[in-house]
Amino acid sequence: MNGEKIVFKIVPGEKLSKETFSYVSWPDFDRSQSVKKVKLISLEKGDEVIELPVAFCSSLLSGDLIDCVREDKNIITNQITLSKYVDLKNRYAFVYYDDVLVKLSMDSSSIISERLGYNYLTLEESDTSDNKYYFSDDQGNIIDSPNNDSLQYLERDVKKEVIEITKDILPKISENVILSKAFVKIFVEKLTESQLKTFANSLSNEQQQVLAQNLTDGQLQKIIPELSSNQLQILAEHLTDGQFQALVDHLTNHQLQTLAKELNPEKLQIIVSLLDQDQFKALIKTLNDEQVKEILPHLKVDQFKALIKTLNDEQFTVLVKDLAEHHLTILSKELEGDQLKELVNSLREDQLKDLVNKLDNEKLQAIAQDLTDPNRVQMIIESLADNPEKLQAFADKMPNQQFTKLLNELNVEVIKDIIHNLPYEKVKAVIGDKEQSKSILDTFKANLEEQNEHNKKMIEMLKHIQDNTPELGQAPDFTIVDINNDSLLFV
Known part of the structure; x- marks a missing residue:
């Protein structure tokens, strides 16, 4: 009892x-x-x-x-x-x-x-x-x-009467009659709770299918404890969405796990939106990878967080390839340590670039210390090109050997874009081979020449102003000085 x-x-x-x-x-x-x-x-x-x-x-x-x-x-x-x-x-x-x-x-x-x-x-x-x-x-x-x-x-008398009715009378009733709401109202609704339980447990699979959609929520709740796993599955497949929700509310964790294994994606999606945390954790343990992918878009934030914590490394690797942007936003805040590193190593290029721009500096530094895949390092560096603070945080924690390798492999155009945002002391300490060093120096030289060219244009413009406005040169607030044979006007 x-x-x-x-x-x-x-x-x-x-x-x-x-x-x-x-x-x-x-x-x-x-x-x-x-x-x-x-x-x-x-x-x-x-x-x-x-x-x-x-x-x-x-x-x-x-x-x-x-x-x-x-x-x-x-x-x-x-x-x-x-x-x-x-x-x-x-x-x-x-x-x-x-x-x-x-x-x-x-x-x-x-x-x-x-x-x-x-x-x-x-x-x-x-x-x-x-x-x-x-x-x-x-x-x-x-x-x-x-x-x-x-x-x-x-109790025995009730059961015997209902079983006799089920065996002797129902087979003689046409399916159209059993399907009708009138039959349910006249026959099923008049059964006591005990009779209804006995009745439900005596039906064939076919009879359950045709009867299921005419049961009220209250009737569903009463018969659920009496049904086998197979009967539950058959029942779930033939319920309306509203009835299915009523069914889920009264399932035990074991019934829920058994039922979910065989449900189609539509029914599975209905289930997950209704579950509390304990039910959801119990359900996740029984789902295969394809079923997990099906429910991903329908998870609430707390359910998604719970899902991530229950996955093993293999499941996690499979799952992350199908994550949407809002999932990455959640993960950027929730994941740490090994799971974060596993995430970085598993994402597609577009996902990785999206993720690193969402990570805080501390997490960027954490992944920089152990990331060994040069392709992924380069992806991260390039994706942070427009985010100097994050770029410096990431590069600063890279092992010197890895940083040297990075500089040697980056093309000149990329170096030109990011060199001024990399930690100066680190660049100085790990400068690459002669070829790469020349590229870096050429970049600096090109930038300096560009600045000098700009200065020359400014000087010519100022000289023109001075030649056409003699009194400007005598003004106490204006001074022209020479630097490297070039004149500059200081105000």
């Missing part, structure tokens, strides 16, 4: 009619009284109502014959039938005489009525569906009474 209890208030239900019985007398029943079903109303959920069946039998009459009293369509009837169709242990039923609770039984050819004083009944549910009924107080505390034994046969 799992110990979950549902406490019901016992009240009179629908009024029953009594036909003339053959061979059976009812001496304790006064015709001025009404006979009513027993109705159980959940104290926690007022809309959860169970009506107890009226069905009990005598001991064997002769051979395989037995005398039984049953209620059918609110009419109580008496009939002699074969014992194989009856649970012989079910010797009792409960009804109301007006407003008095009564237990009925049969002795020989007479119905015996025992008046009772109970007001509450508790159902203790079981994982094995071997539910237990007993009379109780309004808190679910059991009242010790031999009448509790009489209640246990009610």
Whole structure:
């Protein structure tokens, strides 16, 4: 038993009619009284109502014959039938005489009525569906009474009736009828919770498929614990999105994992948007790489963070190739250490260039120390060309040998673009071979010549101004000086 209890208030239900019985007398029943079903109303959920069946039998009459009293369509009837169709242990039923609770039984050819004083009944549910009924107080505390034994046969009677209906009647009903909402309303909605569970567990796969889309959310919630993994899968494939959401809300982690393995991408995407952190972590462990890729665009930020932490190195390497820009933004803030290094080594060129511009200086320096792939180093250097601060942070932490190799492999045009943003002391300390040194020096020389050319143009312009404005040269605020045989005007 799992110990979950549902406490019901016992009240009179629908009024029953009594036909003339053959061979059976009812001496304790006064015709001025009404006979009513027993109705159980959940104290926690007022809309959860169970009506107890009226069905009990005598001991064997002769051979395989037995005398039984049953209620059918609110009419109580008496009939002699074969014992194989009856649970012989079910010797009792409960009804109301007006407003008095009564237990009925049969002795020989007479119905015996025992008046009772109970007001509450508790159902203790079981994982094995071997539910237990007993009379109780309004808190679910059991009242010790031999009448509790009489209640246990009610569950068996309910199951037997539903199984017989499922096996004998449903195969004769056309699929069109079962598909109709009218059938669900008339038949399925009238089942008690116990009957519904038994009914669902007795259906064939085909019957489940056609019935599933007409079940209410409440009905789905009740039958989920009764279904096998295979039945859950079949059910999920034929539910509307709204029903599927109701289904997911009530799955155990084990059911969720089993179900997710076989779901199509659309259903899988619905699942992930509904899960809490614990459910999501349990689900991720069971998904293959393709399924993980399918759900990536639909993950919430906290789910994506949880996903990254659960992946092993191989899964991580496969996954990062499909990351969108917003995922890289999250990773640039979340990842550290080995996972960050693994990310840098796994990304495509366009992704890598995007990532390094999102990383802070500290993380750039961390990856610079261990990055050995020259192609990736060059990608990073080139992508940071327009970001001097990040470029210096990255280059400053590169091992000298790696930095030297980088300078030797960069073409002159790239060096011209970045040389002034590289750490001066590092460039000076690790200057490359003669060929590369010449390129670097040529770059510096070209930049200086460009500056000198600019200065010459400025000097010519100033001389022109001075020649055409003699008084300017005499002004106390203006001075022309010579530097390297060139004149400059200082204001």
